[in-house]
Amino acid sequence: MERPYQPELIATARDMKEVEKLIDVGVDAITIGHQNYGLRVTGDFSLEEIKTATVYCHQNETKVYILTNAIFHNDVLETLPTYLKELESVKVDGIICGDPSIFTIIASYSIDIPIIWNPETLATNYVTLNYWHQKGISRAILSNELAIDAIKEINDNVSFPVDIQVHGMTCIFQSKRKLVTNYYRHIDKSYDQQQAMHITQGKEEDTHYPIFEDVNGTHIMSDGDLCMIDHLPLILDANIHGLRINGILKSMDYHVEITQLYKEAIDAYLSDPTQFELKKAGFKQRIYAIQPEDRKLSTGFYFKEQIY
Amino acid sequence: MTDIHSKTKPELLAPAGNLEKLKFAIHYGADAVYIGGKQFGLRSKAGNFSYEDMEEGVAFARKYGAKVYVAANIIAHNENLDGAKEYFKALYEIGIDAVIVADPALITACKEAAPNLEIHISTQASIANWRTVEFWKNEGIPRVVLAREVSLEEIKEMKEKVDIELEAFIHGAMCISYSGRCVLSNHMTARDANRGGCAQSCRWKYDLFEDGTEGSENISAESDESYTMSSQDLSMVEHMPDLLALGVDSLKIEGRMKSIHYVATVVNVYRKIIDTYFEDPDHFELNPEWVDEIWKAAQRSLTTAFYYNEPTEKDQLFGKPARIPKYDFSGLVLEYDETTQIATIQQRNSFGVGDEVEFFGPNFYHFKQTIEEIWDENGESIDRAKHAMMITKVKVDQPLKYYDMMRKRK
Numbered sequence: 274m275e276r277p278y279q280p281e282l283i284a285t286a287r288d289m290k291e292v293e294k295l296i297d298v299g300v301d302a303i304t305i306g307h308q309n310y311g312l313r314v315t316g317d318f319s320l321e322e323i324k325t326a327t328v329y330c331h332q333n334e335t336k337v338y339i340l341t342n343a344i345f346h347n348d349v350l351e352t353l354p355t356y357l358k359e360l361e362s363v364k365v366d367g368i369i370c371g372d373p374s375i376f377t378i379i380a381s382y383s384i385d386i387p388i389i390w391n392p393e394t395l396a397t398n399y400v401t402l403n404y405w406h407q408k409g410i411s412r413a414i415l416s417n418e419l420a421i422d423a424i425k426e427i428n429d430n431v432s433f434p435v436d437i438q439v440h441g442m443t444c445i446f447q448s449k450r451k452l453v454t455n456y457y458r459h460i461d462k463s464y465d466q467q468q469a470m471h472i473t474q475g476k477e478e479d480t481h482y483p484i485f486e487d488v489n490g491t492h493i494m495s496d497g498d499l500c501m502i503d504h505l506p507l508i509l510d511a512n513i514h515g516l517r518i519n520g521i522l523k524s525m526d527y528h529v530e531i532t533q534l535y536k537e538a539i540d541a542y543l544s545d546p547t548q549f550e551l552k553k554a555g556f557k558q559r560i561y562a563i564q565p566e567d568r569k570l571s572t573g574f575y576f577k578e579q580i581y
Numbered sequence: 582m583t584d585i586h587s588k589t590k591p592e593l594l595a596p597a598g599n600l601e602k603l604k605f606a607i608h609y610g611a612d613a614v615y616i617g618g619k620q621f622g623l624r625s626k627a628g629n630f631s632y633e634d635m636e637e638g639v640a641f642a643r644k645y646g647a648k649v650y651v652a653a654n655i656i657a658h659n660e661n662l663d664g665a666k667e668y669f670k671a672l673y674e675i676g677i678d679a680v681i682v683a684d685p686a687l688i689t690a691c692k693e694a695a696p697n698l699e700i701h702i703s704t705q706a707s708i709a710n711w712r713t714v715e716f717w718k719n720e721g722i723p724r725v726v727l728a729r730e731v732s733l734e735e736i737k738e739m740k741e742k743v744d745i746e747l748e749a750f751i752h753g754a755m756c757i758s759y760s761g762r763c764v765l766s767n768h769m770t771a772r773d774a775n776r777g778g779c780a781q782s783c784r785w786k787y788d789l790f791e792d793g794t795e796g797s798e799n800i801s802a803e804s805d806e807s808y809t810m811s812s813q814d815l816s817m818v819e820h821m822p823d824l825l826a827l828g829v830d831s832l833k834i835e836g837r838m839k840s841i842h843y844v845a846t847v848v849n850v851y852r853k854i855i856d857t858y859f860e861d862p863d864h865f866e867l868n869p870e871w872v873d874e875i876w877k878a879a880q881r882s883l884t885t886a887f888y889y890n891e892p893t894e895k896d897q898l899f900g901k902p903a904r905i906p907k908y909d910f911s912g913l914v915l916e917y918d919e920t921t922q923i924a925t926i927q928q929r930n931s932f933g934v935g936d937e938v939e940f941f942g943p944n945f946y947h948f949k950q951t952i953e954e955i956w957d958e959n960g961e962s963i964d965r966a967k968h969a970m971m972i973t974k975v976k977v978d979q980p981l982k983y984y985d986m987m988r989k990r991k
Contacts, residue, residue, distance in 0.1 A: 400689055445767075450891065579772065
């Protein structure tokens with residue numbers, strides 16, 4: 274008999290305290306990472322901290338995925354194999370990768386860790402994902418710029434689990450350059466990388482694109498926060514395996530509360546869809562109550578047409 | 582390091598937005614050109630080639646011993662994959678030498694439908710380390726186009742560690758993001774950059790705010806110059822020996838949307854540099870005329886991007902664009918009569934008696950003169966050649982050939 278569909282609710286964690294809180298509210302898996310190897314980690318975890326977090330998560334039947342999705346340059350390759358060996362030894366549940374070097378590295382060093390494929394903007398069709406599956410991935414995170422129909426079509430045409438982001442900001446631009454520092458130097462001002470910043474698009478003053486720098490360069494995030502709580506039935510009816518919540522640039526309280534809400538909403542729908550319908554407005558209200566004023570809620574590309 | 586004297590000349594690879602540009606690029610010294618077809622390419626606004634154009638382009642290229650590659654470098658969505666196999670089969674039958682692909686779905690389609698059609702991995706795949714290069718070699722790929730973020734040091738290590746053809750950009754406009762990892766255009770205009778719809782949002786003007794507990798402070802309001810992410814254009818014109826010594830196999834010029842004048846000028850310069858270098862690598866010296874020539878086609882300030890150091894604010898475009906003298910392509914030489922020293926010139930931009938013009942042709946042929954007399958098709962003396970594409974006769978100071986060009990400073 275087929276196992277009943279049970280989606281995995283996955284949230285980012287910035288530190289051990291957040292790991293604990295997320296587990297308390299019922300998250301199924303967390304993603305953490307070290308910024309030398311992972312992109313836009315919400316907090317920098319040393320290898321020791323990753324080990325501690327993994328042991329804790331496993332004791333609490335929670336999975337741990339490690340963000341290892343940077344676009345690697347030669348220098349990182351010198352320490353990456355050892356890092357991966359260590360991750361293998363603590364039995365993390367997967368590494369999130371988007372650089373094809375991972376396949377030659379794990380083959381050369383006989384490393385055995387499940388690979389969750391996340392090339393961000395490049396995971397847009399099922400033929401491509403099936404290609405990467407042949408190379409060894411066991412799962413994939415789809416691009417955020419896909420409509421729900423395209424997501425369903427991909428899910429129906431692959432034999433492995435796929436994940437989508439359901440809440441939080443998404444990255445819309447990554448440069449290796451220091452594009453905030455450069456501007457500050459150009460206008461002869463000093464810049465503190467810890468300073469929260471955003472850009473607005475020309476005359477459209479109500480836009481709000483967060484921008485920040487780290488060791489991987491400059492990142493620009495989406496204008497709105499993705500919020501799919503109203504549309505969970507569409508996603509759950511499509512049997513999507515992983516539902517991801519990104520807590521980047523959000524307070525811990527917000528992130529934990531949101532994760533809890535999605536947990537309740539998923540459980541409500543799977544036990545009784547009519548209950549979900551009754552509670553839906555309440556879920557949304559609770560999100561509005563904590564949503565920062567300058568951050569719109571958005572359904573991203575789930576219902577949007579693109580031209581080209 | 583292998584001795585530079587034993588190295589073969591790298592391929593000079595030029596963009597060709599349409600059939601005419603293909604012919605000029607090859608005539609001016611490109612060893613290969615890359616073009617776009619009607620499908621699967623990233624320049625939906627470039628002229629792009631029908632199958633008939635491709636056949637003519639391939640036939641022309643063959644005469645000169647040049648190669649023709651087709652860029653099919655979109656990041657496909659499910660619905661874009663229809664017809665991919667037929668497309669690659671058709672390209673192979675036309676005699677296209679290679680396709681430039683970024684999305685593995687198109688690699689799969691190409692391998693199935695045209696197993697003998699060579700595949701190059703596009704810069705859109707952001708190949709930035711030698712293990713990724715090795716991955717593609719293991720996949721049977723003969724050539725990869727490197728990410729624009731790699732340094733010469735990194736290329737050197739890739740070349741030493743993996744036996745595969747490397748292609749690197751030497752000139753032209755650049756994404757300031759990792760190519761393929763930018764969806765600004767998708768989010769701001771609903772135009773999918775990775776399928777050819779890029780609205781160049783990185784070059785727009787923005788306001789930059791510091792967020793505080795009391796609200797946000799507009800940092801860019803304090804300056805005359807808006808925030809932007811715009812990059813200067815790449816040019817390795819002054820540093821070619823460094824790249825040539827590395828043994829990079831193909832040196833690529835960006836610009837399928839650029840004019841004939843641009844393509845001919847830029848190809849001409851790099852052809853001259855590569856040939857001069859290989860005549861005697863130990864005594865190569867940069868001729869300032871080559872650099873001057875590059876500036877006649879430049880559209881933005883120029884940078885070496887990531888090749889030596891990480892780019893800074895000096896490699897970006899802020900505020901008003903730099904004043905770069907602009908040149909018009911004023912006429913194409915169709916014929917030259919040695920006895921009368923009169924050239925037949927097809928007008929491409931208005932020119933007239935008294936204008937200071939420069940003629941140039943392949944192999945860095947150049948001379949300047951003032952136009953003294955112009956005749957129209959009926960032999961009538963005229964003051965100005967005002968009509969687009971009109972055929973004129975002009976008395977010239979030095980011999981010319983078909984495909985030579987006449988430019989004039991704006």
